[in-house]
Each structure stands twice: as structure tokens, then as C-alpha cells.
Amino acid sequence: MIVCVCKRISDRDIARHAKAGLNFEDIQFETGVATQCGQCEGCARDVVTQCCPSHPVAALRRESNTGTISLSAAITGSKSWTTSLPLSQA
Numbered sequence: 760m761i762v763c764v765c766k767r768i769s770d771r772d773i774a775r776h777a778k779a780g781l782n783f784e785d786i787q788f789e790t791g792v793a794t795q796c797g798q799c800e801g802c803a804r805d806v807v808t809q810c811c812p813s814h815p816v817a818a819l820r821r822e823s824n825t826g827t828i829s830l831s832a833a834i835t836g837s838k839s840w841t842t843s844l845p846l847s848q849a
């Protein structure tokens with residue numbers, strides 16, 4: 760999926776760099792992501808967070824009382840993936 764329309768950078772491009780150990784600023788320098796209109800920055804940062812080797816399970820959390828595993832608030836609370844309709848109406 761294309762994350763940055765201005766520079767035609769995909770989530771795979773960002774993930775590949777993040778898994779290689781680059782931080783967001785390094786990826787921005789290498790690819791140009793989020794350097795033009797900036798609309799993609801939140802989404803690009805989310806991809807980096809999800810792929811960062813130091814936070815391999817950043818996208819998941821375990822409920823301490825039930826042991827249930829679910830998406831972290833960083834993902835569910837992200838404004839990067841919102842739609843114009845609530846999910847129940849999409």
C-alpha cells in the first residue's frame with residue numbers, strides 16, 4: 760500500500776528500512792517520505808513503530824486481568840487510518 764503519495768513510498772519500503780534498524784528520521788532522509796505535504800507522517804511513523812526491532816510487539820498488548828491479546832492503543836487510537844464513516848457504517 761502506498762503510504763506517501765507525494766514520493767510514492769509504500770508501507771513495505773518503510774518497513775524494510777525500519778527492520779534494518781533505521782529510525783523515522785533516517786527513513787525520511789533515505790526515501791523522502793513525509794517531506795512534501797506531510798499528510799503521510801502519522802501513518803509512516805505508525806509503520807516504523809510496528810516494525811522497529813526494539814519494539815517487535817508494539818502493535819499488541821495483553822490484558823492483565825483476562826490475558827486477552829489485542830491491538831495496542833497506538834494502533835486503535837491512530838488517526839492515520841480513519842475513514843470518513845464510522846466502521847459500523849463503512
Ligand code: FES
Pocket residue numbers: 762763764765766792793794795796797798799800
Ligand atoms: S503524502 Fe507524503 S509528503 Fe505528501
